[in-house]
Amino acid sequence: MPMEFDFKLPGLGRPESSRPKRIAEAVKNELSLLLVQKMGDPSLAGVLVSRVVVTPDLKQAKIYFTVPAGTNSGQALKGMNRAKGFFRSHLAKVFNLRYTPELLFYFDSLNEEVARIDTLFRQIEKERKNEES
Secondary structure (H helix, E strand, C coil), X not given: CCCCCCCCCCCXXXXXXXXXXHHHHHHHHHHHHHHHHCCCCHHHCCCEEEEEEXXXXXXXXXXXXXXXXXXXXHHHHHHHHHCHHHHHHHHHHHCCCCCCCEEEEEECCHHHHHHHHHHHHHHHHHHHHHHHC
């Protein structure tokens, strides 16, 4: 009976490269600078890049962004997509890569979710104090 191997065991196969993480960090820094210094679009005022995830083949970059409270995230997403070509051409000039990653923009609702959960915890704490009294 032949022995079967589980190729998902640690130590087998290629180790995960740190290059996509380094590229993601560089893309985040460049886009953050562009948003602060070069963008004249009012729909992008106050937009911050929260994180960037680059695929292992470096062909796609998922850019997650946040907007200031009270700002329409839909308008910001449209503005980011309008500026996609500008961002990508700038990244192509700055980085010496074979392929410039395709940029995909996503609104990062993580901060809103954290605030919502924090509010829930405060309500629970308040109700417990009222029950103890």
